[in-house]
Every structure is written in C-alpha cells, then in structure tokens.
C-alpha cells in the first residue's frame with residue numbers, strides 16, 4: 283500500500299496537503315485543475331519534490347527523505363526521457379545499468395522488455411528513427427524492465443493522437459495487471475481515467491483527496507471537479 287500521512291508540500295507560496303492510501307495493485311488517475319498540484323504530488327511520491335511535513339510509506343516502509351533512485355518507483359514523464367544519441371536498446375538498458383555494461387542474461391531481459399511493448403527487431407534504432415508511439419513504447423519498456431512495484435505516469439502520452447494514446451494506456455494497464463504494479467497517472471483527460479483507472483485522486487484547492495471510485499466521482503462530481511469539467 284502507498285500511504286501519505288498528513289503530508290504537506292510547500293513550493294514558494296504554493297502548498298498542497300495530502301492524506302491518502304492507495305491499495306497495492308490499484309490503478310489510480312490523478313485529476314484536477316491546471317496548477318492544482320498533480321505533478322507536485324507525484325514528484326513528492328517519487329522523491330523529486332521535498333515534503334515539508336508528514337510521511338510517505340510504501341508497504342509499511344517509510345520513504346520520505348529517500349533519494350528517487352532508492353524508491354521502489356518507476357516514473358514516466360511526458361517527454362519520455364529518451365536519450366537521442368542512444369539506440370532504443372540502450373535507452374531501455376539504462377533502466378538496468380547506467381553503465382550500459384550488460385551481461386548476456388541482462389541483454390536478454392532488455393530484448394524481452396522491448397518485445398513486450400511490441401518493438402521486437404527495432405532495438406538498434408535511435409529515437410529519431412522511431413514514430414512518436416514507438417518512442418513511447420521504448421520509455422514504457424524501460425519501466426517494464428525496472429519491474430518496480432509503483433509506477434508513476436505524468437501525462438506520458440499526451441503528445442500522441444487520441445487512438446494511439448488509448449492504445450498505450452491499455453498497454454500500460456495490461457502491464458500493470460501482469461506485474462501487479464500499482465499505478466498513479468496524472469491526466470487532464472477524463473476519458474483516460476475512465477479507460478484504465480477504477481479509482482481517482484482529486485487535486486484541487488490545495489488538497490489531494492481520495493481515491494474515489496472513478497465512475498462514482500464522475501457521476502456525482504464535487505464542486506471543484508464540476509468547475510474543472512465545465
């Protein structure tokens with residue numbers, strides 16, 4: 283379980299409070315108005331944003347104050363975090379060995395992760411030689427390879443067309459189901475939440491609340507969400 287205990291995050295004059303629990307294996311959308319603090323919340327869980335007060339725990343172990351690399355977390359951002367000068371294979375392999383010195387078994391693991399996301403045979407291409415959707419798959423293969431129990435997505439597929447985005451979201455959901463990973467996904471698109479997240483955290487007015495059942499939340503939205511949905 284991911285647990286945020288009376289957490290307060292401060293960034294200059296912005297503050298966000300969060301006290302919530304996400305069950306292991308849940309797929310949770312994070313929605314709310316622009317600037318409400320969705321990315322900040324994910325950043326605090328990942329360890330990129332410091333917590334002013336409170337504790338963050340995974341499976342009962344405190345990770346507040348741990349460096350991002352020490353946390354049991356994979357993060358996928360909007361820009362995919364691919365290195366343009368490296369092949370797809372090496373971009374994925376970085377998730378395992380930053381030195382890129384891989385043994386035979388590790389090379390096989392990278393190849394398997396590429397195959398899992400449908401990129402078999404494309405490992406030698408650099409990002410510029412791949413389509414936008416394929417680039418997203420490379421970034422996702424790195425997440426697969428890392429095999430971390432908590433996966434954070436911050437609008438990772440928003441540059442893709444709607445059909446491709448849905449395809450990628452379903453692939454993410456499928457992978458999380460297979461591995462049992464818990465997913466937190468920031469999105470501006472309610473359809474994304476409906477598509478793959480049974481639960482939704484609402485970030486608005488300085489507070490992160492939930493998770494709520496997505497269908498129920500959307501059927502009967504509170505005032506802050508109504509204003510956002512328009």
Ligand SMILES: Nc1ncnc2c1ncn2[C@@H]1O[C@H](COP(=O)(O)OP(=O)(O)OP(=O)(O)O)[C@@H](O)[C@H]1O
Nearest residue numbers: 293294296314315316317318319320321322323485
């Ligand atoms: N490094 C920073 N220093 C100070 N303030 C910041 C910093 N990063 C973000 N903020 C502020 O924190 C608030 C929350 O930003 P955040 O990016 O988390 O919102 P968001 O809900 O993800 O927005 P969007 O949907 O537009 O991406 C905003 O008011 C923003 O200006």
